[in-house]
Amino acid sequence: MSIRLTDFRNEPYADFSDPANAAAMREALALVRSHFGREYDLRLGQERHRTESLLDSINPSYPNEVVGRHHKATAALAAEAVNSANTYFHVWAATPATTRVEMLRRAAQILRRRKFEFNAWLVLEAGKSWIEAEADVSEAIDFCDYYALLMLRLDDPEPLVQLPGERNTLRYLPLGVGVVIPPWNFPLAILVGMTTAALVSGNTVVVKPSSDTPTIAAKFAEVLDEAGFPPESFTMMVGSGAEVGDLLVDHHRTRFISFTGSREVGLRINERAAKTQPGQIWIKRVIAEMGGKDAIIVNDDADLDAAAAGVVASAFGYQGQKCSACSRLILHEKVYGAFLDEIVERTRVLRIGPADDPANDMGPVINERSRKSILKYIEIGKEEGRLLAGGAAAPGEGFYIEPTIIADVPPSARIFQEEIFGPVLAVTPARDFEHALELANDSEYGLTGAAYTRDPERLRLAADRFHVGNLYLNRKCTGAMVGAHPFGGFNMSGTDSKAGGPDYLFWFVQAKSIAEKTG
Numbered sequence: 412m413s414i415r416l417t418d419f420r421n422e423p424y425a426d427f428s429d430p431a432n433a434a435a436m437r438e439a440l441a442l443v444r445s446h447f448g449r450e451y452d453l454r455l456g457q458e459r460h461r462t463e464s465l466l467d468s469i470n471p472s473y474p475n476e477v478v479g480r481h482h483k484a485t486a487a488l489a490a491e492a493v494n495s496a497n498t499y500f501h502v503w504a505a506t507p508a509t510t511r512v513e514m515l516r517r518a519a520q521i522l523r524r525r526k527f528e529f530n531a532w533l534v535l536e537a538g539k540s541w542i543e544a545e546a547d548v549s550e551a552i553d554f555c556d557y558y559a560l561l562m563l564r565l566d567d568p569e570p571l572v573q574l575p576g577e578r579n580t581l582r583y584l585p586l587g588v589g590v591v592i593p594p595w596n597f598p599l600a601i602l603v604g605m606t607t608a609a610l611v612s613g614n615t616v617v618v619k620p621s622s623d624t625p626t627i628a629a630k631f632a633e634v635l636d637e638a639g640f641p642p643e644s645f646t647m648m649v650g651s652g653a654e655v656g657d658l659l660v661d662h663h664r665t666r667f668i669s670f671t672g673s674r675e676v677g678l679r680i681n682e683r684a685a686k687t688q689p690g691q692i693w694i695k696r697v698i699a700e701m702g703g704k705d706a707i708i709v710n711d712d713a714d715l716d717a718a719a720a721g722v723v724a725s726a727f728g729y730q731g732q733k734c735s736a737c738s739r740l741i742l743h744e745k746v747y748g749a750f751l752d753e754i755v756e757r758t759r760v761l762r763i764g765p766a767d768d769p770a771n772d773m774g775p776v777i778n779e780r781s782r783k784s785i786l787k788y789i790e791i792g793k794e795e796g797r798l799l800a801g802g803a804a805a806p807g808e809g810f811y812i813e814p815t816i817i818a819d820v821p822p823s824a825r826i827f828q829e830e831i832f833g834p835v836l837a838v839t840p841a842r843d844f845e846h847a848l849e850l851a852n853d854s855e856y857g858l859t860g861a862a863y864t865r866d867p868e869r870l871r872l873a874a875d876r877f878h879v880g881n882l883y884l885n886r887k888c889t890g891a892m893v894g895a896h897p898f899g900g901f902n903m904s905g906t907d908s909k910a911g912g913p914d915y916l917f918w919f920v921q922a923k924s925i926a927e928k929t930g
């Protein structure tokens with residue numbers, strides 16, 4: 412059977428203007444709230460541990476609400492998790508690929524069935540709006556279905572050249588124990604994507620979810636259980652990045668690390684993983700997806716209405732906490748003033764408040780530390796440019812920050828170069844389109860970018876020269892769809908892998924070539 416990836420279809424989004432969906436979502440929010448404060452054991456294979464060192468996750472819209480209480484891993488348990496995953500690896504790797512694929516498809520079905528409940532966990536633990544949560548959960552479903560297809564393709568590789576007197580074949584083998592370290596900002600989609608890609612290709616995994624969103628991870632562990640993944644094939648291990656994370660990365664039995672998060676932590680992992688430990692018999696593979704400082708270019712010949720809508724959505728959707736968020740706006744000098752007026756106008760009407768209220772466009776940022784760091788950058792930005800909108804914390808119990816626009820920022824400014832990861836947009840003028848491209852590329856990152864122009868020649872120029880992993884032309888720079896926009900960046904944005912793309916599973920396998928003499 413030949414697998415056609417173009418037959419893949421993305422999970423449709425629920426329409427919350429439909430009163431039935433809105434009612435179902437409210438019901439799910441109430442159900443999830445009724446589980447607030449529950450304790451989650453640490454799961455290691457068949458065993459459950461209560462370490463008595465608890466990590467509380469909170470609702471960033473109402474920080475007094477404890478969403479889940481999680482038993483944290485100790486260093487000894489983290490080491491045990493890698494050793495157990497290593498023991499079980501040989502069983503799991505020998506499980507037929509089609510069986511693993513069936514499990515993954517079941518996982519997609521379970522997520523589909525529990526979609527609104529998962530949406531609600533994302534709203535309440537990660538501060539996502541209903542729509543952002545729906546997109547995150549849909550993406551998680553897409554990853555399961557898409558990687559299931561990719562695995563079927565890997566299991567039936569293209570035939571090799573056949574030499575006379577030989578049978579020449581290639582098969583793809585899993586690598587071993589993978590350590591999966593996701594961020595909090597796509598607490599389901601990225602966790603699910605990285606975990607299931609590793610699992611379906613026959614690796615065992617130790618997952619260390621982000622400390623901000625451990626309950627969502629615990630809920631996904633339930634899905635893997637119900638889908639039939641053996642408990643020994645994966646561990647969800649909540650614990651401190653510095654203590655448990657370093658240990659998992661350093662362990663001599665760890666074969667690969669699949670990480671998504673900041674540049675700082677990604678580089679640390681890459682360095683540590685490069686050091687060979689006593690007893691280690693391979694070079695660890697590191698798949699690291701890191702930060703961004705993504706730019707949108709608006710040329711003077713652009714559809715300015717569409718561009719303004721795209722910029723505001725890219726900059727302030729999920730409070731600017733997407734690696735793909737637009738944080739640099741490069742405007743042709745001829746439309747500079749008018750376009751700024753337009754986006755300031757659109758930004759002023761955004762409503763900020765608790766994420767569970769669908770009337771709000773923007774919810775809280777993830778935690779107090781993040782809010783402080785963003786506010787510090789805003790103060791730096793006020794010195795570096797001209798404040799046009801926002802510029803402060805927004806009122807309310809949650810970690811709210813006003814959507815902030817700072818114009819006339821020199822390209823060398825800190826707020827134009829450093830990832831802030833919040834609702835802060837820095838704007839600079841460009842003399843012309845070529846100059847705009849130079850400014851866009853003047854960054855150590857290279858994740859997403861967009862260019863708005865009506866001129867086909869300039870669109871071609873952007874396609875050739877705008878050095879980012881995900882380029883969007885005449886549309887916003889967020890919202891990558893599995894299968895259609897394979898996702899991952901250049902330079903300090905990562906190791907050039909493409910999540911949700913046709914090559915992704917190759918990162919989790921090694922090829923074995925077999926030549927058998929036949930005559």
Ligand code: NAD
Pocket residue numbers: 592593594595596597601619620621622651652653655656657660671672673674675676677679680700701702703733734735830832858898899900904905
């Ligand atoms: P982070 O780097 O702070 O944390 C990411 C994960 O690493 C968390 O699970 C954390 O607990 C863990 N960690 C921390 N220290 C560790 C250590 N020493 N060893 C091992 N693990 C450790 O990032 P974050 O705040 O969770 O996420 C935001 C960042 O992620 C932003 O920089 C954003 O751009 C990036 N991101 C990138 C992509 C992408 O696809 N390129 C996607 C989403 C987010």
